[in-house]
Amino acid sequence: MAISEEFKQELKARIDIADVIAGYVSLKKAGRNLVGLCPFHNEKSPSFSVSRENGFFYCFGCGAGGDAITFIRKIENLDYIDAVKVLADRAGMTVPEDSRDDGMSHLKTRIYEANREAARFYHKQLYTPQGQHALNYLRGRQLTEKTIIHFGLGYSPSDRFELVNHLKSKGFTNNEIIQANLANQSKKGYPFDRFSDRVMFPIIDLRGNVIGFGGRIMSDIKPKYLNTSDTPVFNKSRNLFALQFAKNKAKGQLILVEGYMDVIALHQAGFENAVATLGTALTQEQANIIKRYCEEVVICYDADEAGQKATQRAIGILRPTGVKIKILTVPNGKDPDEFIKSHGEQGSARFRMLLEKSGNDIEYRLNKLRAGFNTDITEQRVEFLTQAAKLVAGLDNPVEQDVYISKLSSELGVEKTALARLVGKNYRRQAREYRKTEQRHAEAEMNARNDRLNTEKFYNLRAANAEEALLSIMILNPDTALTVSQKVSPETFVTAFNRRIYEILRQRVTEKKEITMADISGDFSAEELGRIAKMLASHPREPDAAAAAAEYIDILTEESQRLTLEQIAAADNDTIMEQLRKMKEKKQ
Numbered sequence: 001m002a003i004s005e006e007f008k009q010e011l012k013a014r015i016d017i018a019d020v021i022a023g024y025v026s027l028k029k030a031g032r033n034l035v036g037l038c039p040f041h042n043e044k045s046p047s048f049s050v051s052r053e054n055g056f057f058y059c060f061g062c063g064a065g066g067d068a069i070t071f072i073r074k075i076e077n078l079d080y081i082d083a084v085k086v087l088a089d090r091a092g093m094t095v096p097e098d099s100r101d102d103g104m105s106h107l108k109t110r111i112y113e114a115n116r117e118a119a120r121f122y123h124k125q126l127y128t129p130q131g132q133h134a135l136n137y138l139r140g141r142q143l144t145e146k147t148i149i150h151f152g153l154g155y156s157p158s159d160r161f162e163l164v165n166h167l168k169s170k171g172f173t174n175n176e177i178i179q180a181n182l183a184n185q186s187k188k189g190y191p192f193d194r195f196s197d198r199v200m201f202p203i204i205d206l207r208g209n210v211i212g213f214g215g216r217i218m219s220d221i222k223p224k225y226l227n228t229s230d231t232p233v234f235n236k237s238r239n240l241f242a243l244q245f246a247k248n249k250a251k252g253q254l255i256l257v258e259g260y261m262d263v264i265a266l267h268q269a270g271f272e273n274a275v276a277t278l279g280t281a282l283t284q285e286q287a288n289i290i291k292r293y294c295e296e297v298v299i300c301y302d303a304d305e306a307g308q309k310a311t312q313r314a315i316g317i318l319r320p321t322g323v324k325i326k327i328l329t330v331p332n333g334k335d336p337d338e339f340i341k342s343h344g345e346q347g348s349a350r351f352r353m354l355l356e357k358s359g360n361d362i363e364y365r366l367n368k369l370r371a372g373f374n375t376d377i378t379e380q381r382v383e384f385l386t387q388a389a390k391l392v393a394g395l396d397n398p399v400e401q402d403v404y405i406s407k408l409s410s411e412l413g414v415e416k417t418a419l420a421r422l423v424g425k426n427y428r429r430q431a432r433e434y435r436k437t438e439q440r441h442a443e444a445e446m447n448a449r450n451d452r453l454n455t456e457k458f459y460n461l462r463a464a465n466a467e468e469a470l471l472s473i474m475i476l477n478p479d480t481a482l483t484v485s486q487k488v489s490p491e492t493f494v495t496a497f498n499r500r501i502y503e504i505l506r507q508r509v510t511e512k513k514e515i516t517m518a519d520i521s522g523d524f525s526a527e528e529l530g531r532i533a534k535m536l537a538s539h540p541r542e543p544d545a546a547a548a549a550a551e552y553i554d555i556l557t558e559e560s561q562r563l564t565l566e567q568i569a570a571a572d573n574d575t576i577m578e579q580l581r582k583m584k585e586k587k588q
Contacts, residue, residue: 003084003522005513007096011084012518014091017068018052024075024292039075039288040064042320044396049537054476056517058533065533066526067517073526076206077238077285080522081105104232111180111233114172115202115210118182121166122154122200122213131155134199134218141261142341147268151242152202156195156215163193181212181228195226201260203228203278204244211239214260214279225259227279237283240275240290242267247293249273254294255328255355256282256314257336258301265337269348271355274336282314287321296324298358303333312368315361325361328354362404365391381412385419393426401427453531454497463494463559470552471498471532472539474505475515480545485509488553492560501532 018027018034027034027050038048038059047061058065064074072083081095082105088095125131126138126148134155138148156163164183168174174191177183183191198215205211212228228234240246242263246254249272257263257276266274273294277286290297299314301307311327318325330339331354339354340347359367366388373384385408392404405423409416451457457464470488474481485506493499504523508515517536521529542548 003081004096007093008519008522009514011088011091011093012055012516014093015068015087015518016052017055017057017071018050020068020087020090021050021057021071024071037322038062038064039292042284042287042322044320044322051536054517054536056533056536058530058537060537063530063534064526065531065537066529067521069518069521070526070529070533077235079104079108082108107176107179108232110172110176111231112209112211114167114176114180114182115212115233117167117170117172118163118180118213119152119154119200119202119210121163122156122202123152124154125157125162126153126155128155130157137199137218141265141337143264144268147264150267151264152204152210153264154200154202156193156198156200158197160192160196163195164191179231181231181234194228197221198226201241203234203239203241205239206244206247208244209233212236212278214241216260225279236278236280238285238289239278240286241278243275243289243293246273246275250294252295253298254290254296255298255300256290258307258310259335262300262336265340266351269340269351271348271351281310282317284317287317287323290318291321291323294323296326298326298328298355299361300328300330300336302335303329303331308368312365315365319361326358327361327364328358329364330354362391362395362400366404366408375412385412385414386422389419389422390426393423393430453528454495456495456497460494460559460563463556463563464498466552466555466559467493467495467498467502468535469539470549470556471501471505472535473542473545473549473552474502474509475517475532475536476539476541477545477549478515480549481505481509481515483546484549484553488556492553492556494556494559494563497531 021027021034021036025036025039025048027036028046030049032051032053034050034052035046036048036050037043037046038061040059041062041064043061048057048059050057056065056067057071066073068087069080069083072078072086073080076083076086078086085095126135131154138153143153164177167177167182174183177191178185182194184194185191195213195215197218199218201214201216202210203212203214212231212234214228215226217224217226227236230236241260245267251273253273255266255271255274257266257274259276263274263276266272275290277283297318299311299318301311301314315325315327330336334342336351340351343350369387369391370384373380375381375384388408392401392408395401395404401423402420405416405420408414409419449458454464470484474484488502490499490503490506493502501524504520505515508519513519517529517533520532524532
């Protein structure tokens, strides 16, 4: 989609990046910038910085950065055009109709429309003779008609061409249907329905778009559950089932369960803050989403071995986000749906009692650890306390550490001071390991050994650093950009990545267009914009931008000529003459 220059400038004038980000991150003043905890990775101290003056954000911890559009792209998992639409709507603007194109944005729009039409089709099929057994299944699970309609539940016919034919009759192409993963493609190139003879659960995003489906088979065919694969609008690791409902009912708490039916049963029972992952274990992206919508999460996975392993894993992912964690274990190995139904009219009240009595994650992990030892035996008691000390040492809050040290000391008859020393020893060891990891990361950043975006930087550090400084001066000091663009040719840049940035900036300067982060965000990926934001954060405004630019230009010229001379030394006579001619032209 081509966004007009006039529209971009108007949007930029109406959007304050700090206001946009403050809707997701708690920001505090720090000098000329605002800082907060990064929403894109787990951290304990703020490394996320927002420059309202220059219109960009950057996280010194994970490298995320860019303008307001980039932030919305990353936080809401959108492409550039959809992020522009979100901000335009916020600013009371409408993206012009003539900005449409036939690219990815158009395909996404068509996939959303195909999914919505498929959801309607599946729901209607539930009330046909061939869908009767699926409807009976849902009613057998004690779902009310209101619940079935609320969640848009449906049925996919056993005929593998019914949905495809229906969508084609509505004007959707084979490619659009396949791209939506509503159909698979046969060896002969024909699409056929992906879902067959399944109860269908529409997956809806926070903006109300149907982005995918989960389907439960009505026969003995495997797999029991089948989900939409990743598409241009759906990624199962970045979404949560029923979050569009739960976010408005959370009141600071979300209940995390394993499956669709658990979520639906809990919502019907009055626990409308329940969500579930989508056929996968909890991911870091999902944990960050949970953090955004609640202060406390109650993990309520199945009581079987697989569910308990998943609980342990989820704790490890959620705890670094800072969200409070509770663990609810349903008695007698039941899942939430079974438990509520088994208690009839008292099901909701009984589950609420479990919810209120649920312990935190540290108590859960200590109890699980203790179950593996016979603490009446001295050797095993020592081993349990040794392992428990490692667990308690992982707590950052010293008060929290002290509470569990006291509790363990009292319960197992061990001197508190001895246990405290053991915890302290483990804490210091963990801190040393953390510092070493941070140091290795910092060294890799300094020498650019693992740079994936600018792979040439490691071999040309002096030139690449000068390039980055010069690019920063151009963006932060527009009055200097024209002079730089007239003095420096793109060929002077040694690294291809920085050269591409320079070419885009230079072209805009030549056309007398602005070159802020917001102006160039449509030309780069979110990761690339993060790198540009890092350049700006690492090279703040120079007191004398013109003099600094001249110095960096001299360094680039030296490095460019050095590399040229090295190439000449290894070349034949014809190449040498050509290289000398080019060097002479550059000096003129």
